Amino acid sequence: MRPTSFLLAxxxxxxxxxxxxHWPVWRGPANxxxxxxxxxxxxxxxxxNVAWKIPVAGLGFSTPIxxxxxxxxxxxxxxxxxxxxxxxxxxTPPPGKGPGRDGKGKRGGPPGFGGxxxxxxxxxxxxxxxxxxxxxxxxxxxxxxxxxxEGKHATNSFASASPVxxxxxxxxxxxxxxxxxxxxxxxxxxxxxxxxxxxxGTFGEGxxxxxxxxxxxxxxxxxxxxxxxxLDARTGAERWRRPREERSSWSTPVIVTVEGRLQAIVAAxxxxxxxxxxxxxxxxxxxxxxENVIPTPVIGHGMVxxxxxxxxxxxxxxxxxxxxxxxxxxxxxxxxxxxxxxVPSPVLSGERLYVGKSNDAFLSCLNALTGExxxxxxxxxxxxxxxxxxxxxxGHVFIVGREGTTLVIRDDARYEVVSSNVLDDRFDASPVMxxxxxxxxxxxxxxxxxxx
Numbered sequence: 001m002r003p004t005s006f007l008l009a010x011x012x013x014x015x016x017x018x019x020x021x022h023w024p025v026w027r028g029p030a031n032x033x034x035x036x037x038x039x040x041x042x043x044x045x046x047x048x049n050v051a052w053k054i055p056v057a058g059l060g061f062s063t064p065i066x067x068x069x070x071x072x073x074x075x076x077x078x079x080x081x082x083x084x085x086x087x088x089x090x091x092t093p094p095p096g097k098g099p100g101r102d103g104k105g106k107r108g109g110p111p112g113f114g115g116x117x118x119x120x121x122x123x124x125x126x127x128x129x130x131x132x133x134x135x136x137x138x139x140x141x142x143x144x145x146x147x148x149x150e151g152k153h154a155t156n157s158f159a160s161a162s163p164v165x166x167x168x169x170x171x172x173x174x175x176x177x178x179x180x181x182x183x184x185x186x187x188x189x190x191x192x193x194x195x196x197x198x199x200x201g202t203f204g205e206g207x208x209x210x211x212x213x214x215x216x217x218x219x220x221x222x223x224x225x226x227x228x229x230x231l232d233a234r235t236g237a238e239r240w241r242r243p244r245e246e247r248s249s250w251s252t253p254v255i256v257t258v259e260g261r262l263q264a265i266v267a268a269x270x271x272x273x274x275x276x277x278x279x280x281x282x283x284x285x286x287x288x289x290x291e292n293v294i295p296t297p298v299i300g301h302g303m304v305x306x307x308x309x310x311x312x313x314x315x316x317x318x319x320x321x322x323x324x325x326x327x328x329x330x331x332x333x334x335x336x337x338x339x340x341x342x343v344p345s346p347v348l349s350g351e352r353l354y355v356g357k358s359n360d361a362f363l364s365c366l367n368a369l370t371g372e373x374x375x376x377x378x379x380x381x382x383x384x385x386x387x388x389x390x391x392x393x394x395g396h397v398f399i400v401g402r403e404g405t406t407l408v409i410r411d412d413a414r415y416e417v418v419s420s421n422v423l424d425d426r427f428d429a430s431p432v433m434x435x436x437x438x439x440x441x442x443x444x445x446x447x448x449x450x451x452x
Contacts, residue, residue: 017156026063026208028391031254032298033347035393040431040438041451042396042408043419051437051450054135058126060159061387061428062208067165068415070138070184071130073441074172076158081122083147089426099411115202116151123158125174129186132437135448139186143176149196152204155387155428160206162252164216169233171216175205176338179218181236190236194229197222200248200292210253212262212277215239219266221249228253228266230280240280246270250294254304258320262283267293267306274319284322286332289314295345295389298353301368303333305348309340309358314414317371334371340366341386343418349392349411356386363390365413374413382420383407387428400427400440423447 027033039050048402058077065072101370124145129138148158162173167191173179176196181189196443197205199222210217216231226244251267255277263283264275269291290312297304306316315336322331341356348354353368361383365374380386383401390399392411396418399407404423410416425442432439438449 009339019066021434022167023064023066024166024433025164025210026065026252026430027254027296027298027345027389028040028432031256032300033345033389033391035197035391035433037435038393038433038452039436040393040398040433041436041449042394044421044423044438044449046422046424049449049451051448052135053445053447054126054130055444056441056446058124058159059157059443060441060442061157061206062160062162063430064432064439064446065163065165066132066432066434066439067167067184069132069341071132071135071439071446072165072170073128073130073446074159074161074174075126075128076174077124077126078119079122079124079145082120083122088344096217114266115153115199115204119148122146125159125177127163127170127172127180127182127186129184130446132448135437135446139250141182141186141188143172143174143180143188143191144175149176150198150204151202152199153202156204156206158204159430160204161208162209164209165319166211166233167314171209171211171233173207173209173218175207179209179216179231179236181216181233189234192231194218194220197248198224203248203292206250208296208315210255210264212253212255212264215277217253217264217277218253219244219249219253219405221246221268223248227279228275230277233270239278242275242280242282244268244273247290247291250253252296254297254299256299256320263320265297265299265304267295267297267308269293269308272297273314274322279368282320284331285327286316286318286322287327288316288335291342292342292372294343295341298346298348301347303368305368307340307346307347307352307355309342313340315337315340315346315353315355315366315371336371336373338365339377343387345389347390347392347397349397352411352413354390354392354397356390359386361386363399363409363415365415367413376414380407381417382422391431391433393433398431398433398438400431402428404427404442406431406440413428416417
């Protein structure tokens with residue numbers, strides 16, 4: 001099977017996923033936060049079940065991906081070299097005001113509500129390929145070296161978008177620092193500069209690219225003229241571009257095949273939209289999410305599950321066969337207005353949909369078919385803060401807390417903790433599981449955890 005065909009098969013969730021040796025996108029081979037066939041450890045610590053642990057330079061919150069015997073990840077390294085002085089910029093507008101859609105605002109304002117100051121030093125934006133067996137660096141490439149044009153939130157990084165691969169080429173986005181394509185030996189094939197984002201509140205960037213057949217989709221939602229673009233995955237040439245009436249969002253498109261046609265579904269505050277990746281045509285759209293949409297949708301049971309939890313709560317299940325504007329129609333199968341995640345994406349395992357509550361250490365489990373609550377706002381003891389998205393494997397759900405504690409719970413409609421595991425790092429990237437291996441990317445280290 002050709003690599004492109006392989007990814008299309010992944011998008012339709014075929015049964016052969018159980019034996020996949022790859023993790024080609026950050027939410028896993030099924031793009032729903034599950035790890036088919038994986039048998040990761042249920043218990044670990046700094047002195048138990050650590051196959052290897054390596055330091056990773058710089059700071060990047062993107063989730064690694066895996067193809068074959070290679071791990072690919074992104075990082076941004078701040079150097080000691082000061083950059084050129086820049087003129088002062090207008091303040092970032094507060095929510096609901098300023099140049100959200102007219103494209104007339106200036107870039108690079110000082111920190112808004114929660115954002116950080118403009119950087120003054122050069123940063124190196126790096127793509128790494130590591131050996132799965134040892135963690136050793138196979139190759140390293142500096143995609144760009146520059147001073148970021150605006151700051152970021154203290155809990156964001158300048159390398160928060162995850163890469164994606166089709167088994168032949170590796171696609172990496174550093175957002176305003178460019179989109180890059182490499183072969184798996186580290187040779188650069190093309191690069192594309194889409195301009196500079198001006199993010200809400202100077203929160204920074206984070207949406208990952210998505211691969212649909214031979215089209216690479218990049219969402220560019222910010223405080224100026226937002227758009228989504230389809231690039232030729234082989235050359236980087238722009239195939240189409242569609243404006244989006246959206247302010248800043250950080251959700252990654254999810255790709256699915258419906259009735260023989262690819263869809264790229266993008267969640268956002270104004271409207272969730274499904275695009276035809278070949279043309280950019282909008283297939284369907286629905287309103288109903290909150291501001292600052294970050295969670296990536298998940299697919300299952302003929303529906304797409306959407307969630308957002310900033311300044312309100314919204315969890316929706318929308319039929320994939322929808323057409324046109326389906327807001328407040330039966331195509332929205334169910335809608336829950338409580339306990340939704342802000343940063344972490346949901347995980348769908350069988351008929352159970354697991355969601356966090358804002359970025360806090362609480363978990364809810366819903367019936368994915370009806371929206372009925374199995375349990376709600378269950379306190380995750382020992383966990384403080386959630387940014388990583390949960391992953392389900394081996395009959396369990398793995399919930400990685402920001403301060404180093406991971407809870408392993410039963411994948412069940414009743415809440416039951418199996419283990420609580422602590423590592424000496426902070427974690428914002430989501431877990432990756434293949435075979436017996438569990439990979440956790442921390443602020444300072446990458447861990448490979450394995451029983452025995």
